[in-house]
Amino acid sequence: MSTYRLAPVERADAARNRAKILKAAAELFEAKGAPNVTMEDIAKAAGVGRGTLYRRYPDRSSIAVALLDEHERALQEKLIRGEPPLGPGAPPEERLAAFYAAMVELLEAHSHLVLGAETGRSRFETGAYGFWRVHVRSLLPPGSDALVDILLAPLAPEVYSYQRERGLTPGQITEALRITSRVIAEPQRS
Amino acid sequence: MSTYRLAPVERADAARNRAKILKAAAELFEAKGAPNVTMEDIAKAAGVGRGTLYRRYPDRSSIAVALLDEHERALQEKLIRGEPPLGPGAPPEERLAAFYAAMVELLEAHSHLVLGAETGRSRFETGAYGFWRVHVRSLLPPGSDALVDILLAPLAPEVYSYQRERGLTPGQITEALRITSRVIAEPQRS
DNA sequence: GACACAAACGGACAGCATGTCCACATATAG
DNA sequence: CTATATGTGGACATGCTGTCCGTTTGTGTC
CATH class of the missing domain: 1.10.10.60 (Homeodomain-like)
Structure with a gap:
């Protein structure tokens, strides 16, 4: 044998x-x-x-995925084992804000790749999206499943590049996302 | 002459x-x-x-736009002149939530059309997107420009149909969007 | 080092959708 | 009824995709 x-x-x-x-x-x-x-x-x-x-x-997108792989893996590593607030230890709201900020950096640095790889529907099929999904999910109280994809939606490459083309700076976008991350602060209904 | x-x-x-x-x-x-x-x-x-x-x-999308036109116009009409909370009169947070709910209905009713018309980047080019943009913009305090596209991002047809395929109901999605609309309640920094 | 076999190569090919072009048809104005 | 602008249809050229298969090249064996 x-x-x-x-x-x-x-x-x-x-x-x-x-x-x-x-x-x-x-x-x-x-x-x-x-x-x-x-x-x-x-x-x-x-x-x-x-x-x-x-x-x-x-197809084209599989190439872009391969090119993006190492960068996304680095961020994933930081999310799991890095320092707070990106890594474990900080309150969910701050971790989400930190995640947003890191994603903006990533989008900014690799927009050309990301626009080839994770555009339209195929975005949801990538392994990376699954990872972001699990991560954000873990920051939310149980039962808020529908919030996950909603919170990830602004990170779609099309959205980001559209905002940049309209003249918004990465800083402004990060700040707006920081505000958005407040939604998870108080789970109780209004 | x-x-x-x-x-x-x-x-x-x-x-x-x-x-x-x-x-x-x-x-x-x-x-x-x-x-x-x-x-x-x-x-x-x-x-x-x-x-x-x-x-x-x-192209295909211009046909879908034409088909969608009347439905979108009906909603636009209600936003401008309809009863609160969809129309003017209610507090911004509630108007945003109502807008979200109406958009979910529209997405649900015409997903096949909308998926042909307003997919990917072309979504931003349609007249309808411009309208939603102006509307949401008007509900926000001045200076929160970057929030507009972020708040509209979850309404991308791809996102909605992806959520539906994952088994989420229109009701759950509406509810999650309602929670999201709370971000505009208190403009002050945390 | 030579051999054999599997793995990898590359370019020709067929299929498919797009968008253009133009000779012809038809509605409308006078 | 005629002139003319407007509209029509389908052939065509183009470009991209994905597959297929005869040929080449590595690798492990004797």
Whole structure:
């Protein structure tokens, strides 16, 4: 009985191509804006064929997700094990405000990626959204399920970039979100 | 000097075709879901050529907007001249809650249309969004510009339909929005 | 180092939706 | 009845997507 290898090692050329693809995609997203970049653009820029590209990344958004992954993971780490108020220990209201602020930073820093990845409905399908969901859920009193997606809605990339285009600064948006986070302060009905 | 006619009368056949198009589109949206309906589907179902269709409606969303128009106008009317708390007279917090409730009804009744029309970025471009924006803006204390789009974000069709698919009822969503509307109750900082 | 096999590659290809264009038809005004 | 603007329909060109399969390249074995 031999050992199973559930994740067979990635071949050297495959790894090389993955790197080339991610690098090329990052540059193109930055330069032309994610929605305007076609799969073919990426394949050509990376110097690989369409088939190779599709083998790993079935669509644009999966590439953007891969590119965003490390940044989102860093934030997730801080939420779980970081210092308060982002991490555990502070009152829910402050933790939510801190989460909002961190998300604004993330949106601001990677808007081009995020606009390619988590746009429209597909936003809800990403693993990251699931994580944010669980996190915010944990800050709310039981039974306020419907509030979760409502509180996350303003963080949709479209909303954020729309606000920025209207001339709002990240600071103003953060402040408005801070006010919003007050809704969870007093669970009792008015 | 003759009289100008800025909007030359629509020809009879044109009016007939417009009606056929809207009727066919409404049925198709209902049957297959707006995103799955192609321009060609609509043209064929309406019994007109592609060119005819494109002449009036350059894309799917403009058709959905036309279909939604009357419903949205009815709500807009109530916001301006209707009874409180939807119309003027009630305190801002209650008016916002009433607006939320009315929007939930509208989303619930016309989700198929709304999902075709006001999805993603294009949502912000519609006249209706501008109207909601001005309305909510008028309920807020001066200087809370950034709050407007944040308060409107949960009404994005994607968010609503996602919540519904997760099993939340319109009532639960309305209730959560009612809680959200409390943010504007006390403008002072905590 | 040579071999064999699996994994990866790449580009041709078919499908599909979009949006344009223009020769032709039809309503309306005079 | 005629002239003309307006509207019509469908062929066409374009661009993107995703798949398929013959060929190439790594990797583990002898």
